[in-house]
Amino acid sequence: MHGTLPTGVPYRPPEEPLLILHSDASILIVDKPSGLLSVPGKADGLGDCLETRLRAIHPETLLIHRLDMATSGVMVFARTPLAQRHLNWQFERRQVRKTYIARVYGHPDTDAGEINLPLIADWPNRPLQKVCHETGKPAETHWQVLELERAASRLRLTPRTGRSHQLRVHMRELGHPILGDTFYASGAALAAADRLQLHAETLTFRHPEGGEWITYEAQTPF
Structure with a gap:
């Protein structure tokens, strides 16, 4: 029995089998589906998540980072423990490199750019985040247009920092919210997709055994 998310929406995680992209003695690389929590929620009925499902298969699984529930990807x-x-x-130390694919509303004026806007939790409206130049933490995102659609654009996003909801807020502030974003999009941008059009495409880091740089990729499902 699944519970209710903090936003008041029923939690309906996908039932598809987990897609493990790579497994060795040190790490597991997984393609998280949209709609599945990375870790258990605090309320009753929110225990079904990627971490829990992995531990059912590999009990030794240890958490490293998270993706938003609505975001898919690697x-x-x-x-x-080592x-x-x-x-x-x-x-x-920000040595891990990440790229994302997003479909956003409208067409940016240029082919690429940088966004530097500090972010902080919007406490009265948690879990939303907001831009605050006085108390926000530095947040930087590089974006590049990959394809122009009729009323939307496909971008590659490269975060230089890892703030909560960073890409979602930065795209809204750019004037091009991510399609299907129930937190930061409205009107036609919200209605344009039945899921958040944000996907963690690649993850690059040094392998814990030997230190070799490796990149893993999860195919974008939209």
Whole structure:
């Protein structure tokens, strides 16, 4: 029995089998589907998540990072405490490189750009985030147009920082909210897709065993 999300919407996680992209003695690479929590929610009925499903198969699974419930794409989990420490160290020092694919409303004026807008939690409206130049934490995103559609654009997004909802807020502030974003889009942009059109495409880091740079990719489903 699934519960209700903090937004008041019933939690209906997808039932499709997990797609494990890579597995070795140190790490698991998984393609998270949209609609599935990365970790258990605090309320009753929100225990079904990617971490829980992985531990049912691999009990030693250890969390490294998260994706928003509505975002799909590549995630890494550790299989040993040593690998977890190694990967956490890379994330903390911003050595991990990530790219995302997004479909956004409208057409940007240029082919690429940088967004530097500090973000902080919008406490009265949690879990929303907001731009705040006084108290926000630095947040930087590079974006590049890949394709123009009739009323939308396909972008590759490269976050330089890892703030909560960073890509979603930055795209809204750019004037091109991500299609299907129930938090930050409205009107035609919200109605244009039945899921958030944001996908974690690639993840690049040093393997905990040996330190070799490796990149894993999850195919964009939209």
